Amino acid sequence: MAISEKDVKHVAWLARLALDDAEVEKFAKQLDVILEHAGKIAELDTEDVQPTAHAIPLKNVLREDKVGRCLAPEVALANAPHQEDQAFVVPRIV
Amino acid sequence: MELFKLTIHELHEKLVSKEISAKELAQSVFSRIDDVEERVKSYITVTRDEALAKAAEIDKKIAGGESIGPLAGIPTAIKDVMNTEGIRTTCGSKILGNYVPVYTSTAVKNLLEEGIVMTGKTNMDEFAMGSSTENSGFFVTRNPWDLERVPGGSSGGSASVVAADEAIFSLGSDTGGSIRQPAALCGIVGMKPTYGLVSRFGLIAFASSLDQIGPFTKDVTDCAIVLNYLIGHDSNDSTSVKIDKPDYTKALVNDLNGIKIGVPKELMAEGIDSKIKAVIENSLKILEANGAVVAETSLPNIEHSLSAYYIIAPAEASSNLARFDGVRYGYRVPDAEDLIDMYMRTRAEGFGDEVKRRIMLGTYALSAGYYDAYYGQAQKVRTLIMDDFNRAFVDYDVLVSPTTPTTAFKIGEKVGDPLSMYLSDICTIPVNLAGLPGISVPCGTVDGLPVGLQVIGKTLGEEMMLRVAYSFEQSFGWSEKPKL
Numbered sequence A: 001m002a003i004s005e006k007d008v009k010h011v012a013w014l015a016r017l018a019l020d021d022a023e024v025e026k027f028a029k030q031l032d033v034i035l036e037h038a039g040k041i042a043e044l045d046t047e048d049v050q051p052t053a054h055a056i057p058l059k060n061v062l063r064e065d066k067v068g069r070c071l072a073p074e075v076a077l078a079n080a081p082h083q084e085d086q087a088f089v090v091p092r093i094v
Numbered sequence B: 001m002e003l004f005k006l007t008i009h010e011l012h013e014k015l016v017s018k019e020i021s022a023k024e025l026a027q028s029v030f031s032r033i034d035d036v037e038e039r040v041k042s043y044i045t046v047t048r049d050e051a052l053a054k055a056a057e058i059d060k061k062i063a064g065g066e067s068i069g070p071l072a073g074i075p076t077a078i079k080d081v082m083n084t085e086g087i088r089t090t091c092g093s094k095i096l097g098n099y100v101p102v103y104t105s106t107a108v109k110n111l112l113e114e115g116i117v118m119t120g121k122t123n124m125d126e127f128a129m130g131s132s133t134e135n136s137g138f139f140v141t142r143n144p145w146d147l148e149r150v151p152g153g154s155s156g157g158s159a160s161v162v163a164a165d166e167a168i169f170s171l172g173s174d175t176g177g178s179i180r181q182p183a184a185l186c187g188i189v190g191m192k193p194t195y196g197l198v199s200r201f202g203l204i205a206f207a208s209s210l211d212q213i214g215p216f217t218k219d220v221t222d223c224a225i226v227l228n229y230l231i232g233h234d235s236n237d238s239t240s241v242k243i244d245k246p247d248y249t250k251a252l253v254n255d256l257n258g259i260k261i262g263v264p265k266e267l268m269a270e271g272i273d274s275k276i277k278a279v280i281e282n283s284l285k286i287l288e289a290n291g292a293v294v295a296e297t298s299l300p301n302i303e304h305s306l307s308a309y310y311i312i313a314p315a316e317a318s319s320n321l322a323r324f325d326g327v328r329y330g331y332r333v334p335d336a337e338d339l340i341d342m343y344m345r346t347r348a349e350g351f352g353d354e355v356k357r358r359i360m361l362g363t364y365a366l367s368a369g370y371y372d373a374y375y376g377q378a379q380k381v382r383t384l385i386m387d388d389f390n391r392a393f394v395d396y397d398v399l400v401s402p403t404t405p406t407t408a409f410k411i412g413e414k415v416g417d418p419l420s421m422y423l424s425d426i427c428t429i430p431v432n433l434a435g436l437p438g439i440s441v442p443c444g445t446v447d448g449l450p451v452g453l454q455v456i457g458k459t460l461g462e463e464m465m466l467r468v469a470y471s472f473e474q475s476f477g478w479s480e481k482p483k484l
Helices: A005-014 A021-043 B008-016 B022-040 B048-063 B106-113 B156-163 B180-186 B220-230 B274-289 B300-323 B339-350 B353-366 B372-395 B418-425 B429-433 B462-476
Strands: B043-046 B075-079 B117-122 B169-174 B189-192 B212-217 B260-264 B293-297 B398-402 B438-446 B449-456
Touching: A005 A021, A005 B353, A021 B300, A021 B353, A021 B372, A021 B418, B008 B022, B008 B048, B008 B220, B022 B043, B022 B048, B022 B075, B022 B117, B043 B156, B048 B117, B075 B156, B106 B169, B106 B220, B117 B156, B156 B169, B156 B180, B156 B212, B169 B189, B169 B220, B180 B189, B180 B438, B180 B449, B189 B220, B212 B220, B220 B438, B220 B462, B260 B274, B260 B372, B274 B293, B274 B398, B274 B438, B274 B449, B274 B462, B300 B353, B300 B372, B300 B418, B300 B429, B353 B372, B372 B398, B372 B429, B398 B462, B438 B462, B449 B462
Parallel strands: B075 B117, B075 B169, B260 B293, B260 B398
Antiparallel strands: B043 B117, B169 B212, B189 B212, B189 B438, B398 B449, B438 B449
C-alpha cells in the first residue's frame, strides 16, 4: 500500500478538505492505485540529474519598484461572500 | 448561405468585400447554437447580446471605411478558465459558480482588441482536470460525432463548439493535452504553443509550469492567424518570453522537401489502438510523398511521463487551489462555526471528486517524508524527458505521433477508474513536461470517429511545426464533418 486511510485523513486535513468515512475509503483506494503507478519512477537512477522546475530557463524577473495601477477597494471586494467597511469578513478566529 | 460552416480566412474576405456583415455572421452562428446546443451542450454561458453589440461595432467600422484585421467580427468561444471582465467565469466549478471577474485575461484581451465577437464561455473539466469534460461541475458535453461519446477534455466545450460549428474558432488551455486531445477526438485542429509564448495572466491556474493557452480551429491556416494575435510578451506574466513576433501565416508552405521527421517508437507501441496506428502509418506515407524524410526515433524516458506528470501537476495544483477558501471570491458555506470549519466545508462542497483527488495527491507528494521520493524525483525525471527531446531534435525538425491512444470513448466508461482516464493523455503529456509546441490535425477516422496526428516542434519552433501540419492537411484534404 502506497497510501493508507490514515494518510488520506492527514492530507485532507492539510489541504483543508472535509471528508466523510466513505470518502476516505474511496479516495484511499483510488489514490493508492495512482501512487502505485506514479511511484515507479522511484526506481530510476537520477543521482546525477538536476531537477527541472520550469521548461524555460528563468532568471529573476523583476519590475521597476513603482506604484502601478491597482484595483479600487470596492472592485477588489466585488466578489467577496461577506464584506464590510472595505474588508473581507470571516467567521470569528479568536 | 450557412456562414457558420466557414473558416476565419474565408469569412474575413467576405467581411472585407462587404458580401456579408458581422451581424449576419453572428446571427448565423447563434441560429446554429439554437439548433444544436441542446444536444451538444458546449457552452456554460452564451453572451448573445454582447456579441450582437460588438458585431454592430465592427460593421460600423467597415461601413466607415476603416480597415479591419483578420479576426474582426469573427464569432469566438472562450474556455471558461480565462477571466472575462463582467462575464461569469466558473472554471467548470461550483466553487466559482457566481464569480464575475473584475479584469480580462491578456490572451482574451489581445483578441478582443482585434475585434473578435465573443459568443460565450465553454464547458470544461473542473479546473481543467480531466480528459472527458465529465468532471464539469455543471453538465456533460457531448461529442458532435457521436452524442453518446465524450468530446475529450479538459477543453471539451471549446472542441465541440468548433466541431459543431457553434463558433468559428475557440480558445482552450493545455496542461497535459487539454487542447490537443479533445481536438483529436472532435476532428478539428488544436494547438498548444511553446510554454511562455502566450501570457497566462488571467488564466485560472492549474499547474503553472505546464499551463498554456492555445486555439481550436477548423484548419491550420486559421490556427496560424489566431496565433499571430495571441502571442506576445506580457509584463503581468513573469514566465512570458520576449521574442520578435513572427507572422505565422508565412510558415504555411505546402512543401516538405528535405524536412526530417522523427517518429518516437514509444508513442507507436503497446497501448496505442492498432487501428489508430494504421491511420498514423498512412499519414507518415503522405508526409513522405510531400518530400519529408521520415524515420523512427526513440525517447527512452517518456514511458515515465505519466508518473512524473501525476506528481508535478497535482503538486502545483494543490498550491494553486489553496486560494479557493471562501474568503475573497466564490462559494462559502452559509453556516460555518469557525474559520477552519468554513475552509473545510467550503472546499468539500465546492470542489468535485477529481479536484479533491489531485489536491490530495499533490499535498501528499509535497508533504514531509515524501517530498524527495515523489516531487523531487518527478522533477529529475522531467529533466530526463527534456534531454530525450533535445537529443531527438538534433536529428529531426519535428516529431510526429498519434495525439491519442484511442478514439472518443463512451460517456461514463472511465469515470470510476481515474488511472485509465489519465492514460488517454500518454501521447500529449511529455510535450507539456518539455514545454514544447504541439498541434493535432485530423488525419482520418476509425469506425466513424476522428483520429488526430500530433506534430511536435522544437522550443519556439512553431513555424516548422505549422509548415508540417499545413502540408499534411493540404495533401490529406480532410473535409468530413459530424452529422448533427
